[in-house]
Amino acid sequence: MMALLIALAAPAETQAVARFDAALEADLAHDAPDEDLLAGSTRLTLGAETRLSPATHLHLEGTLRTSGRTPSPGTWRGLAPARGRAEATAELGEAWLSHRRGPLRLEVGQLIVRWGVMDLQSPNDLLNPSDFRDGPPRPGAADPPTRPIPMVRMSHLSENLSVELVWQPFFAPHLGSATDSDWAATRLEPSLAGALTLTDLLVAPAASESLQPVLLTPDPPEAWPSNGSAAARVGTSGAGFDLHAQVCWAWDRTPTLRVDPELTALLVAAREDDLATLLRLYPRVAPRLADGGRVVEARHERTLSAGVDAAWAVDAYVLKAEVAFTPARTLYDAALQPVRTPTVAWALGADWLDDEALSVTLELSGLAPTQEATYLLFGRRWAQAAGVAQWRPAQLEGVELTLAAQHALTARAWALAPTVAWSPPRAQVDALRHTFAAGLLILDGEAGTLMGAFGHNDAAHLRYTLSL
Amino acid sequence: MTPSRITRWVTCATLLLALAAPASAETPDAATLVATATTRNGFGFEQGSARVRLSMIGGDQAPKERVLRARTLRSGSGGARTVLRFLSPSEVQGAAFLLIEQPGDAPDDMHLYLPALKRTRRIAGSQKDGSFMGTDFTYADLEYRDIKAAAYSPVTEATLDAAPCWRVEARPTTAAAGVSRVVLHIRRDNGLIQRSELYGADDRLVKRYTLRAHALVEGRPSPTEAEMHTVESGRTTRLTIDEVDTRTPLEPADFTPESLSRG
Numbered sequence: 001m002m003a004l005l006i007a008l009a010a011p012a013e014t015q016a017v018a019r020f021d022a023a024l025e026a027d028l029a030h031d032a033p034d035e036d037l038l039a040g041s042t043r044l045t046l047g048a049e050t051r052l053s054p055a056t057h058l059h060l061e062g063t064l065r066t067s068g069r070t071p072s073p074g075t076w077r078g079l080a081p082a083r084g085r086a087e088a089t090a091e092l093g094e095a096w097l098s099h100r101r102g103p104l105r106l107e108v109g110q111l112i113v114r115w116g117v118m119d120l121q122s123p124n125d126l127l128n129p130s131d132f133r134d135g136p137p138r139p140g141a142a143d144p145p146t147r148p149i150p151m152v153r154m155s156h157l158s159e160n161l162s163v164e165l166v167w168q169p170f171f172a173p174h175l176g177s178a179t180d181s182d183w184a185a186t187r188l189e190p191s192l193a194g195a196l197t198l199t200d201l202l203v204a205p206a207a208s209e210s211l212q213p214v215l216l217t218p219d220p221p222e223a224w225p226s227n228g229s230a231a232a233r234v235g236t237s238g239a240g241f242d243l244h245a246q247v248c249w250a251w252d253r254t255p256t257l258r259v260d261p262e263l264t265a266l267l268v269a270a271r272e273d274d275l276a277t278l279l280r281l282y283p284r285v286a287p288r289l290a291d292g293g294r295v296v297e298a299r300h301e302r303t304l305s306a307g308v309d310a311a312w313a314v315d316a317y318v319l320k321a322e323v324a325f326t327p328a329r330t331l332y333d334a335a336l337q338p339v340r341t342p343t344v345a346w347a348l349g350a351d352w353l354d355d356e357a358l359s360v361t362l363e364l365s366g367l368a369p370t371q372e373a374t375y376l377l378f379g380r381r382w383a384q385a386a387g388v389a390q391w392r393p394a395q396l397e398g399v400e401l402t403l404a405a406q407h408a409l410t411a412r413a414w415a416l417a418p419t420v421a422w423s424p425p426r427a428q429v430d431a432l433r434h435t436f437a438a439g440l441l442i443l444d445g446e447a448g449t450l451m452g453a454f455g456h457n458d459a460a461h462l463r464y465t466l467s468l
Numbered sequence: 469m470t471p472s473r474i475t476r477w478v479t480c481a482t483l484l485l486a487l488a489a490p491a492s493a494e495t496p497d498a499a500t501l502v503a504t505a506t507t508r509n510g511f512g513f514e515q516g517s518a519r520v521r522l523s524m525i526g527g528d529q530a531p532k533e534r535v536l537r538a539r540t541l542r543s544g545s546g547g548a549r550t551v552l553r554f555l556s557p558s559e560v561q562g563a564a565f566l567l568i569e570q571p572g573d574a575p576d577d578m579h580l581y582l583p584a585l586k587r588t589r590r591i592a593g594s595q596k597d598g599s600f601m602g603t604d605f606t607y608a609d610l611e612y613r614d615i616k617a618a619a620y621s622p623v624t625e626a627t628l629d630a631a632p633c634w635r636v637e638a639r640p641t642t643a644a645a646g647v648s649r650v651v652l653h654i655r656r657d658n659g660l661i662q663r664s665e666l667y668g669a670d671d672r673l674v675k676r677y678t679l680r681a682h683a684l685v686e687g688r689p690s691p692t693e694a695e696m697h698t699v700e701s702g703r704t705t706r707l708t709i710d711e712v713d714t715r716t717p718l719e720p721a722d723f724t725p726e727s728l729s730r731g
Contacts, residue, residue: 015561049731054716057731098730103721105730114586146586157721159543164726237725239574242590313575313592351589397529423559425530433558467558
């Protein structure tokens with residue numbers, strides 16, 4: 001509303017944005033317990049950017065979001081009751097004030113700052129947390145699920161050298177769902193998902209949802225200036241190339257979770273169908289689960305990250321490379337124990353564009369922890385190829401075909417997401433723009449991989465977008 | 469001969485030459501005309517901004533329109549830097565494009581900011597033939613260096629649309645240009661291109677640029693309306709330029725890849 005008022009009150013140099021999305025997703029396989037068969041969501045985004053003076057800009061954006069899901073009749077071993085869910089939230093999006101003086105730029109507010117050169121998997125894109133409430137990023141997603149957060153950015157820009165300094169006063173975690181959706185983090189580990197369903201059965205319906213804050217953001221760093229994060233990036237651009245280096249002193253957004261030993265034993269018993277142990281331990285653990293007690297202890301660790309990225313234009317291609325080193329990064333081993341290990345994250349990629357009709361992006365990326373272990377989701381090492389191709393056939397005006405794919409190179413895991421979108425021609429160029437899209441998401445993989453953990457979430461979706 | 473290459477040549481030969489050639493009573497040398505044109509940026513001024521409306525009409529496609537704010541500045545290293553920021557319609561609103569001219573034969577640098585991705589991407593030099601944000605213009609259209617690689621006919625006098633003009637014919641010497649010749653009519657009274665005609669490899673007329681209106685903007689002649697017609701498709705792109713401001717100082721910092729995301 002504020003954005004609209006600004007847009008209406010400031011006649012010149014103001015850009016208003018209004019966009020409405022509605023999506024419906026149907027599960028194609030429903031081959032796992034307690035699945036969401038049908039999920040719907042809407043998003044209304046209003047925003048405006050206005051020039052308060054030649055040197056000062058104000059940007060405001062907000063989103064009203066609704067979502068709902070219906071569960072399948074089948075639940076874990078047919079025991080727990082099925083339930084549907086619905087929620088509505090109003091969220092402040094990017095909201096910032098910028099001021100410039102000569103080569104200096106200052107931006108204050110709620111910002112998204114994306115560093116790195118990769119489109120699909122960027123090791124150096126670390127500043128903003130992600131929004132996983134609707135699951136991990138879909139292959140080839142153009143609209144990254146990135147959360148704007150409070151920060152200050154100061155830049156010194158000149159023709160061949162850029163210096164950026166960022167300070168984030170507060171810790172901001174990733175957003176996600178721990179227990180209550182098909183994409184819940186607990187579904188990464190089948191026994192954990194089973195135990196939570198058992199919690200709902202034995203303690204109270206939806207009791208497991210009270211565990212979400214404990215599982216998602218346990219013990220976040222206090223909102224205090226000394227707990228802020230800082231980052232710096234230096235870059236240069238020359239004939240045909242861009243080169244950047246950066247360093248971040250921030251919080252590892254993956255917490256180190258330590259689970260109550262009795263709960264761990266319970267999970268193992270659930271996984272191994274050890275009913276005797278299950279029945280012996282559950283009465284002792286259940287009360288602690290029910291009142292949100294300290295069955296899980298967790299903390300976020302400070303982490304340093306240093307990275308370099310580059311892009312070269314070579315004939316018809318743009319070649320890209322990124323590497324980031326973290327002396328201590330939180331990962332989990334196969335036994336769900338946290339491991340702090342030096343880690344190198346890397347990515348190589350290429351973009352190709354043929355007129356406006358066809359564009360292709362291919363990227364290889366990987367994660368190489370130096371400490372030997374078999375890690376949850378990544379195994380000993382992780383490497384994958386991902387790509388997205390977009391085609392606008394000249395004979396079909398307004399039609400856009402997109403094929404996105406992801407394939408692990410170090411494990412058997414893959415995902416495929418074809419989409420067709422159509423925007424009907426408008427009678428007048430300033431008329432509302434309607435876009436209709438339909439697509440599939442198909443993913444599968446071996447146990448212990450992301451695609452394997454969520455392999456039951458194959459889905460078809462319809463989407464409608466109205467933009468002004 | 470691809471449409472994008474044709475567009476490239478036509479726009480190079482019109483948008484960029486059109487604004488820069490000085491008026492002269494004596495018959496000028498063709499190469500001088502071209503060289504003069506190419507030492508300036510695409511909007512004909514050393515630094516400044518303008519609002520540009522691109523309307524695509526005709527042919528078998530629905531009408532399209534793009535409105536953008538163009539800012540340009542000659543950099544310290546000699547080449548011009550141009551930022552195009554799209555104002556409408558909604559599907560391209562917020563997108564911004566940076567063209568950095570490189571000296572000599574080096575390909576120009578191009579960067580594109582896409583608000584949906586919140587990311588600035590480098591565009592390859594050979595991607596210049598690609599369409600620029602769904603318009604009829606290619607990334608290459610924002611350059612004009614290619615017209616240097618041409619042989620010119622002697623300049624002659626002609627009258628076009630009741631306006632005395634210089635007539636010059638450019639024959640590109642680069643095989644990749646995909647055109648056989650470009651016939652230019654440059655107004656003698658103000659140095660603006662009145663008409664430009666592009667001929668394909670088979671010497672058939674492919675595209676025609678026509679100046680529709682011009683005015684003195686801050687003391688110098690500038691086109692305010694022009695159009696480009698493609699013979700085969702029957703499509704016309706109309707270019708309208710207004711709100712020209714060459715006096716407000718511009719900062720070099722606003723012409724960097726990192727600045728594209730910042731309004």
